[in-house]
Amino acid sequence: MVQYRLGDRTISLELPDATKKELDFTDSSFFTCPGRQLPTPMQVRALSKDIGQIPRPKPIKFEELNLIVKFGRHVTTLEALNLWMVRKVFKDEVPVPEVFGWRTDDEGYVFIYIELIQGPTLLDHWSSLDVTGKRAFSDQLSKIVQSLRRLEQDPFEPFISSINKHHLQDYIFTTQPKMGPFASVKEFNDQFALLHQLPFPTRYDDPYRAYLPDEVGIKFTHADLHRGNIIVSFSSDASSSSGSARLVLVDWQQAGWYPEYWEYCKALYTCSYEDEWRSEGYIDTVLRPWEDVFLVFSQYCMAMGSV
Helix, strand or coil: CEEEECHHHEEECCCCCCCCCCEEEECCCCCCCCCCCCHHHHHHHCCCCCCCCCCCCCCCHHHHHHHHEEEEEEHHHHHHHHHHHHHHHHHHHHCCCCCCEECCCCCCCCCEECCCCCEEEHHHHHHHHCCCHHHHHHHHHHHHHHHHHHHHEECCCCCCCCCCCCCECHCCCCCCCCCCCCCCCHHHHHHHHHHCCCCCCCCCCCCHHHHCCCCEEEEEEEECCCHHHEEEEEECCCCCHHHHHHECCCCCCCCEEEEHHHHHHHHCCCCCCCCHHCCCCCHHHHHHCCCHHHHHHHHHHHHHCCC
């Protein structure tokens, strides 16, 4: 059982068991039709054209079922937990796809069954927007992030890790030892600052470690807030106007509890200097800026080879 605070509300949740090889969320909309079953991993494999050829096979869509299946050895049940939790806690305040279940096969592939959200990504849609539309979408995303930031941990048991207190799944750590859980921001920062030195037999006193702030909050974080992970979902009578569309956040695999600077630093790091999303300050309107921390963050990421 986990406990959160959202404003003046206390929320208690029994998280699903992420170690199960098979789970259906039978209270989800997919199972409102009697006798309906999720496609089997074998059926998904049969439709994939790149499974076994690339590390991240393309998700398979089942349009008639309003379903998309994200799968692969890099996929984890943690993403399903994050989607389930966000929807339970925030309802429509933080728009995310509904998760219907998961499967794990004997080859170590995880299959997550998720509601299919139709529409382009914000990255693909961006160039078709005028300044007013871009600002409107930025404002909408800012409100979503503000809602996420309202979620608070039990103050007597703070931690940095995934929501089920397992290790973090951030792509920066994929070639490093598993990260977490940590009891404090200081513990997390100490480990993060050390990662680039781990392959070497001798280590040095790092002068940049002091620039990672230890006295900051721990916040629930998407951790990959890239426009490619945001879908523009239009209503049936919608045009290209941002006022007739809502943003839906997808790709929650890396989400968890991180230092509050992490979301901004990750968003900036995954966007080129020339990109208008960064150069025109849109990121800074969506997320609280941590420019000084980002300078150190980016140096550590490059030292680890996370480019």
